[in-house]
Amino acid sequence: MTGSFEVDVESDSEWLAAMNELGPACREMLRIWAEMEGEEEQLSNYTPRMEEIFRCFSSGSQHPADEIADALRDSRDLMIAVNEKHLELVQGALKTWHGTAADDFEVYLxxxxxxxxxxENALVGVSLLVEAYRSLVLSMRRDVVALVQRWIAAMEAEEQTQAKIGLAIASAFVALIGTFATAGGATGLVVAALGGGIGIEIEQMGASSYFEIMTSLVHQGEDIVHGVNRARAKIEKGFRDLTEDITGTKLGEVRPARPQIITAPSFDPDDFSLSEEFQRGHPVPAPGGPLVEEPKPEKGPESDIDEHGTDVYPEQVMR
Incomplete structure (x- = not known):
């Protein structure tokens, strides 16, 4: 085996094509050297393992992560606008509103x-996790490129070494979490999940035969996959922790209960007299009735009325 191995790790299509070509070629070389050096009985052990590591190397895609990251940035901008513009606008419009209903709505606002x-904080956390995933994919690919280059050099070299080589994935998240070291809330949970090192090193290629160099490729490839799986577990934990922070007992914090609807017994819809421009076809309340009708209780799993007859968000209903 001579030459070099170069591939654009940020191109999903180019990477997949390279792995689809390299994997079968390496398995064929494993078979050839096993037969030439009398190691055929070991093929049943190493061939499936080599096939599996190249399957793992081919997995993952960084391009969708870019699209998700863009959507998350747009969502965060929208939440900032809600907080800084729309809610403040509502607050200003209610300055002359007084009474129990106004007080209830003030609490709700x-x-x-x-x-x-x-x-907003949760969106930052998700963005961080998506970028961590993208970083992991690219770091794995860089490690694989370095591995293949070391393998090629080992096949060409007269002497082999056993020097330790650190994996790039060991520091895949360091740059990401550096600016969030003191973050709180959902973002803080994500930073905590991604923190800590992977702690994996692999040896330089070292072997006394070409077949051993091929098996060394398998062992080191498995080291990379192991490191990737450990890093992936950190990302998965980040998603679980973030999800738990906005669901279950925390759901009321992100979907606060609606304010009570209070209408005086003497309410007369004729006195309300909204112009058609503002009424916009909505039904006019009946005399003596509520200003806004409570939803009618429904039966079945899709009902958003709880056991007390209170209107709740669908997300707050136990299914």
Whole structure:
């Protein structure tokens, strides 16, 4: 085996094509050297393992992560606008509103502001996890390129060494979490999940035969896959921790309960007299009835009325 191995690790299509070509070629070389050096009985052990590591090397795609990251940035901008513009606009419009209903709505509005901040923080956390995934994919590919280059050099070299080589994935997340070291909330949970090193090193190619160099490729490839799986587990933990922070007992913080609807017994819809421009076809409340009708209770798993007859968000209903 001579030459070099170069591939654009940021091109999903180019990477997949390279792995689809390299994997079968390496398996064929493993077979050839096993037969030439009398190691055929070991093929049943190493061939499936080599096939598996190249399957893992081919997995993962960084391009969708870019699209997801763009969508998350747009979502975060929207949440910032909700908090800094829309909710403040509502707050200003209610300055002359007084009474029990106004007080209830004031509490609700404050809860909505806090919920939007929590959403914003969660979006930052998700963005960090998506970037961590992309970083992991690219770091794995760089490690594989370095591995293949060392393998080629080993096949060409007269003497082999056993020097330790650190994996790139061991520091895949360091740059990502550096600016969030003191982050709180959902982002803090993600930083905590991604923290800590992977702690894996692999040896330089070292062997006394070409077949052993081929088996060394398998062992070192498995080391890379092991490191990737450990890093992936950190990302998965980050998603679980973030999800738990905005669901279950925390759901009320991101979807605060609606304020009570309060209408005086003497309410007369004729006195309300909204112009058609503002009524916009909505039904006019009946005399003596509520200003806004409560949803009618429904039966079945899709109902958003709890056992007390209270209207709740569908997400807050136990299915």
């Amino acid at each position: 404050a809860s909505m502001k806090e919920a939007s901040r929590k959403y």
